[in-house]
Amino acid sequence: MKTVFFDVDTQLDFLYPAGSLYVPGAEEILPALAKLTQYAKANQIQVLSTADAHSEDDVEFESWPPHCVVGTVGQQKCAATLAVAQPGVLSSRSSSTVSPNPQIIIEKQHTDCFTNPNLTTLLASIGAQRYVVYGVVSEICVRHAALGLLQTGARVEIVTDAIRHLNQAAYEALLSEFRARGGVLTTSDKT
Numbered sequence: 001m002k003t004v005f006f007d008v009d010t011q012l013d014f015l016y017p018a019g020s021l022y023v024p025g026a027e028e029i030l031p032a033l034a035k036l037t038q039y040a041k042a043n044q045i046q047v048l049s050t051a052d053a054h055s056e057d058d059v060e061f062e063s064w065p066p067h068c069v070v071g072t073v074g075q076q077k078c079a080a081t082l083a084v085a086q087p088g089v090l091s092s093r094s095s096s097t098v099s100p101n102p103q104i105i106i107e108k109q110h111t112d113c114f115t116n117p118n119l120t121t122l123l124a125s126i127g128a129q130r131y132v133v134y135g136v137v138s139e140i141c142v143r144h145a146a147l148g149l150l151q152t153g154a155r156v157e158i159v160t161d162a163i164r165h166l167n168q169a170a171y172e173a174l175l176s177e178f179r180a181r182g183g184v185l186t187t188s189d190k191t
Contacts, residue, residue, distance in 0.1 A: 001129045001130050001155075002126075002127060002128050002129050002130065003045055003046075003128065003129070003130040003131075003132060004045065004046045004047070004048055004126060004128040004130070004131050004132070005036060005037075005040045005045055005046070005047045005048070005131075005132045005134075005191075006048050006050075006131045006132065006133045006134075006145055006149065007033075007036075007037075007047055007048065007049040007050070007081055007134060007135050008049075008050050008113070008133065008134065008135030008136065008141050008142045008145050009050055009051065009052060009135050009136050009137070009141050010033055010049065010077055010078050010080075010081040010135050010136065011051055011052060011068055011074065011075060011076065011077055011078065012073060012074045012075070012076050012077075012078060013052075013067040013068050013072075013074030013075065014026060014067070014068075014136045014137070015027060015029075015030065015078050015136065019067070019074055020065060020066060020067045020068075020074055021064060021065055021067035021068075023136045023137055023164050023165075023166060024164075024166070025164055026136055026164040028164070029134075029136075029161065029162050029163065029164050030078065030080055032134070032159065032161045032162035032187075032188040033078065033080050033081050033134065033135075033162055034080035034081075035188050036132070036134060036159065036162055036188055036191060037080060037081050037082070037083050039191060040083055040102075041083050041084075041102070044102070046102065046103075046104075046126060046128070047083045047102065047103040047104070048103075048104050048106055048122075048126075049077065049081065049087065049103060049104070049105045049106065050105075050106045050108055050113040050135070050141065050145065051068070051075070051077060051105045051106065051107055051108070052067065052068035052075065052107075052108060052109070053068065053070050053075065053092070053107040053108065053109065054066070054067065054068050054069050054070065054075075054109060055069070055070065055109075056069055058109060059109075060109060060110065060111075077105070082103070083102050083103040084101065084102050084103045086101075087101060087102075087103040087104060087105045088100075088101035088103070088104040088105065089104070089105045089107060090104055090105065090106045090107065090116065090118050090119070090122055091107050091118070092106075092107045092108050092109060092115065092116035092117065092118065093107070095117065095118065096118055097118070097121075097122075098122065104122070106118075106119055106122070111140050111141050111144055112141075112144035112148070113141070113144060113145050113148065114144065114145075114148045123149075123152060128152075128154055129154050129155060130154055130155040130156075130157070131149045131152075131154055131155070131156045131157070132157050132159060132186070132191050133145055133146045133149065133156060133157065133158050133159065134158070134159040134162035134163055134188075135162070135163060136163065136164050137164065137165060137166055138163040138164060138165035138166075138171050138174060139165050139166065139167060139170035139171050139173070139174045140166070142158065142163055142174075143174045143178075146158055146174075146178055146183060147177070147178065147181065150178075150181050150182060150183055155184065156178075156182075156183050156184070157183070157184045157185070157186045157191075158175075158178060158183060158184075158185055158186070159186055159187060159188055159191060160175075160185050160186070160187055161187045161188050162188050
């Protein structure tokens with residue numbers, strides 16, 4: 001079964017207390033994130049990593065505080081989630097493709113990674129039968145990724161010890177909806 005790890009928004013602005021849109025407790029999932037990245041590397045598993053890539057005046061800042069502005073430290077991925085030194089980048093700003101790479105960063109300007117017009121084509125070209133999803137924020141960006149990936153018909157698993165939420169009730173609602181739609185919950189020890 002062809003497996004792809006789907007790493008959602010593991011960027012400095014979200015994962016660390018000094019980040020501009022810090023998810024409380026996110027640093028606690030760093031060991032699980034590192035474990036998943038190392039496992040993917042050791043087993044030659046494709047890693048797709050979503051990443052916010054905002055301009056300084058991005059319209060999203062009407063809803064959220066400024067974060068992950070292109071070229072800032074906060075926009076960088078956490079080192080523990082880098083499977084390769086030079087990941088490929090799939091831009092959302094134009095029609096683009098990306099050369100094969102063990103890790104591909106999927107840029108986005110919205111909470112839903114499927115707003116990147118190039119993502120669906122990339123997923124079709126990879127042809128995964130199983131996606132393993134983790135990152136932040138569980139009930140927002142992870143939710144969009146996991147539910148969107150379920151629509152591909154592949155098996156989709158959320159790694160519960162490698163996600164972090166902002167709102168407990170919304171988190172529990174996500175897990176219920178995800179399971180009801182056929183998703184599977186797992187942990188980093190069982191991937």
